Amino acid sequence: MNTVTELYPADGAGKLERKTKTWTILTAAAAVLLFVVCVLLCVLTNTANAAAMELRVCLISLLGGWAVIFCHVHFIRGSKRELAHFNNLKDEPREAVSGEVTLDPARVSISRSITVQTLLIRDGERTHRVHINAKKTGLLPALPARLTVYTAHGYAVAWEVQDAVR
Amino acid sequence: MQYVRRFFSSIPKYLLWAVLSTLFWMWIFTLITNTTAEKKVVLYADVPALEDPALAVKLEESMPEGIKMVKAHAFSYLMFIDAEIAGGDLYIVRGSDIPSYSENLAPLPAAYAVRGETVSHEGVTYGLRIYDAASKTGAASSYITYTGGDREAEDYYLCFGISSVHCGELDEAAFAIADTLLSLQ
Numbered sequence: 001m002n003t004v005t006e007l008y009p010a011d012g013a014g015k016l017e018r019k020t021k022t023w024t025i026l027t028a029a030a031a032v033l034l035f036v037v038c039v040l041l042c043v044l045t046n047t048a049n050a051a052a053m054e055l056r057v058c059l060i061s062l063l064g065g066w067a068v069i070f071c072h073v074h075f076i077r078g079s080k081r082e083l084a085h086f087n088n089l090k091d092e093p094r095e096a097v098s099g100e101v102t103l104d105p106a107r108v109s110i111s112r113s114i115t116v117q118t119l120l121i122r123d124g125e126r127t128h129r130v131h132i133n134a135k136k137t138g139l140l141p142a143l144p145a146r147l148t149v150y151t152a153h154g155y156a157v158a159w160e161v162q163d164a165v166r
Numbered sequence: 167m168q169y170v171r172r173f174f175s176s177i178p179k180y181l182l183w184a185v186l187s188t189l190f191w192m193w194i195f196t197l198i199t200n201t202t203a204e205k206k207v208v209l210y211a212d213v214p215a216l217e218d219p220a221l222a223v224k225l226e227e228s229m230p231e232g233i234k235m236v237k238a239h240a241f242s243y244l245m246f247i248d249a250e251i252a253g254g255d256l257y258i259v260r261g262s263d264i265p266s267y268s269e270n271l272a273p274l275p276a277a278y279a280v281r282g283e284t285v286s287h288e289g290v291t292y293g294l295r296i297y298d299a300a301s302k303t304g305a306a307s308s309y310i311t312y313t314g315g316d317r318e319a320e321d322y323y324l325c326f327g328i329s330s331v332h333c334g335e336l337d338e339a340a341f342a343i344a345d346t347l348l349s350l351q
Binding site for chain 1: 171172173176179180183184187188190191192194195198199219220222223226235236
């Protein structure tokens with residue numbers, strides 16, 4: 001009997017939530033720390049070191065701010081979108097589509113959401129197109145393969161091997 | 167690839183932060199390093215080079231009560247803000263430039279007129295010589311470069327600003343700072 005591989009396991013939402021929270025707290029703490037350092041440098045400013053302190057504060061603020069933006073764009077925002085996507089698919093009714101599955105390598109970034117790829121599932125004359133979270137493609141078996149793909153809202157959420165490709 | 171694409175799509179955010187953070191901290195530093203005219207003495211020097219922070223620190227060592235800071239700037243600092251030039255308490259200018267700056271200068275107090283060579287314009291004495299081009303000696307030479315660049319060697323004079331509140335109107339802080347300046351090597 002073949003086993004169903006879940007792309008969105010039950011404990012996944014919790015993990016994503018913890019990851020999002022951790023990055024948010026770390027980034028916020030770093031931002032506050034940078035601001036406190038800048039304020040401290042302002043307090044230590046006098047006539048003799050004013051120019052050097054201004055340069056230091058501007059550089060710390062600039063580079064620190066860029067690091068915070070980087071963390072937000074690459075970690076926090078990504079995790080939040082993953083989590084929202086996960087929650088959209090959780091507990092939704094599933095459909096099963098079986099056939100020979102191939103993966104379109106083209107990645108499409110959905111505005112304010114995740115990046116997806118397309119699974120092409122050929123079932124005789126018909127070809128079904130199913131989106132898959134680009135981060136989850138590593139969980140698929142070697143393609144092409146004959147699979148039953150379970151979908152929710154047009155996204156692949158689980159798969160099951162039918163038999164090997166001849 | 168995805169990281170690179172995300173980075174490039176975020177470039178406006180990075181640029182916006184660069185502009186906003188720099189402007190914000192420059193504004194904060196302007197607040198920190200400046201105060202009202204009543205609480206500071208400002209020296210403008212039309213010289214080739216000036217160690218402005220070092221000279222300001224030295225002059226601040228003898229700050230009279232009520233004064234929070236001394237600022238020393240070369241004239242090049244004022245190149246975009248002509249109006250600022252009239253707000254100085256002390257000036258160091260070349261003798262030949264006295265006529266062009268005379269409207270911003272106060273007549274030299276009698277106590278200074280007897281302390282050395284002076285410069286006059288239209289019968290009014292404006293400045294006390296602070297640098298003698300013939301002997302190449304001058305006050306605060308460790309902080310002020312009087313010769314160099316494309317300028318010919320010329321005498322420099324210490325003058326007082328006509329709009330200064332520190333020349334007797336509010337206090338005499340400009341005189342105290344001038345005395346310190348004249349005593350510096």
